[in-house]
Amino acid sequence: MKNNKSNIVLPPANGSDFKELFKYATDIGVGLPMGGDGLPIGTWTPQTLAAALSEIEANKTGVDLRAVQHWFENNDKGISAPSINLLARVFGGGDTEATTAWRSELTAGQRRLMAKRKASKSKTKRQSKEAVVEDPTLAKPRPADAIPVGEFPEQSFVQTDTSGISGVQHHPKTLAERCEQILSGAASMNLLIVYWLVFCGLGLMNYVFDTLSVTYSPFEGLDKQVGFIWAPTLTVLPLVALPAFIYYVSELTTYWKRVGRSKCILQGVTSTDSQGSAAWYAKVNDFKFSFWAIALFCLLFVFGFQWAGIYLPAYLSGDANSVQIDRYLVALVRPEVISIEEAMVLSFVGYFYTASYIAVFMFGLLFFVIIVLDFQDICTTLDVEGNKIEGRQIQKEGQKVVWGGFRVVVFALWLATLVKLQITYLSSDSSDFLSWVRIDMMGAFDATSLRNGLLENSSISHFTTFMMMAVTVSVFIFGVLRIRSSFERLAVYNRIQQSKRDYLALSEMLGVIALLSISLVLVGRFTGFSIVVGISAIASLHVLSGPKLRTY
Structure with missing residues (x-):
């Protein structure tokens, strides 16, 4: 369903979580203005979406750009209820029916994302406990080359490429x-x-x-x-x-x-x-x-x-x-x-x-x-x-x-x-x-x-x-x-x-x-x-x- 003003598309009712719904909507430009060729004008980026959210009259406090960037990233970060209302209005493109549909589906998708995240956490904890019990070698000290870089955060690293070989090189530490x-x-x-x-x-x-x-x-x-x-x-x-x-x-x-x-x-x-x-x-x-x-x-x-x-x-x-x-x-x-x-x-x-x-x-x-x-x-x-x-x-x-x-x-x-x-x-x-x-x-x-x-x-x-x-x-x-x-x-x-x-x-x-x-x-x-x-x-x-x- 499209009109001459905005690219209005109803959300798919396929059990997608919030990340999947959001990616679907931004990929096809849901809510963007339509051009003369019948295609959306421009694309959704963190900057353009944050600007669109800030233009909504009901959005008194605004939505931080970093929060919008998190929505675009491949992570488990979800979205708050107030932000769902604002995002639904953007994707709805001024159409009441589409806005309501997007609000409902985004809310359901957020619940699905939370459920997946909790299930993943529980599975990880269970596997960690089982590994400790079943694998006694985990109690042994790890060799130096097996320790993640992050466990020594006082060292700073930059990735370099020398003669086509990717390596790790120290850069001089600042006074701080x-x-x-x-x-x-x-x-x-x-x-x-x-x-x-x-x-x-x-x-x-x-x-x-x-x-x-x-x-x-x-x-x-x-x-x-x-x-x-x-x-x-x-x-x-x-x-x-x-x-x-x-x-x-x-x-x-x-x-x-x-x-x-x-x-x-x-x-x-x-x-x-x-x-x-x-x-x-x-x-x-x-x-x-x-x-x-x-x-x-x-x-x-x-x-x-x-x-x-x-x-x-x-x-x-x-x-x-x-x-x-x-x-x-x-x-x-x-x-x-x-x-x-x-x-x-x-x-x-x-x-x-x-x-x-x-x-x-x-x-x-x-x-x-x-x-x-x-x-x-x-x-x-x-x-x-x-x-x-x-x-x-x-x-x-x-x-x-x-x-x-x-x-x-x-x-x-x-x-x-x-x-x-x-x-x-x-x-x-x-x-x-x-x-x-x-x-x-x-x-x-x-x-x-x-x-x-x-x-x-x-x-x-x-x-x-x-x-x-x-x-x-x-x-x-x-x-x-x-x-x-x-x-x-x-x-x-x-x-x-x-x-x-x-x-x-x-x-x-x-x-x-x-x-x-x-x-x-x-x-x-x-x-x-x-x-x-x-x-x-x-x-x-x-x-x-x-x-x-x-x-x-």
């Missing part, structure tokens, strides 16, 4: 890919080992230069300790906070890349491990500029500006110029302990080390942002076809991302707090770090008449720690809001709502982050600040005992 490789999987342990070796190396250098424990006198009667072993940024930070931060960044990145992302995507479309790996690295490479910006910022400002702009002029002039005297600048007032040349070398290595862990700090937060945006993109383009079970699974993966991000953020705030404690102590008139904390705690309960005072010096690190805190908190809030917006889409589409338990957990997370942030800002501001810092640390450890990514 190298950072992802370092901060995920077993490679993150290599990074931890490097930092522990650097810690040992710095300790050995300070031992040789006799600055493990060294004092200076800012005024008569006070011998202030500024040695290596008294600095929390060179003891607690590399031994506790930094390893924990790297571990949780690696756990989140590895889980999302190898498990969580696949669980979300495979709810609606089949893909190979290598395809999933390529998509993940494409998302990471979208942020190549950000990785380079962070690396250059840490090299030029955290290292270059502070060492070459503050410490080097002090060494050359012999005057600290109101800058805090620390284990590096103590050479200006105690030249008999360490020479200026030795202090220059020590400070050069020390600030390069500081710049490196600030870069790791920022890379870790950036990976959380990348994972959140990747999850949101998947939720935006994925069609879970009104299936509540699949929708809940995707929501569960989003909750895991929030938990993983929370752990990363907690130890990021720990890093910033340790730096703030160190520079605030150097501004105090206490003889050593432990006495400074003890006097503050006892003073809060009026158990001593002593009070901590301040010296006349300054440090740019006060501003640095505030910015570290502000960036960390902003990243977590950004991530939560993006994931919640994805949850709202799932709730509308699948009628899935978050439980009270989820809201309670999120409230606890935000409460701990607020407490850590407040304690950081208040360090040294009033008597008893150390108690607030201790409470915030204990509270963060309590909430960190929450569910793990692989078991939640």
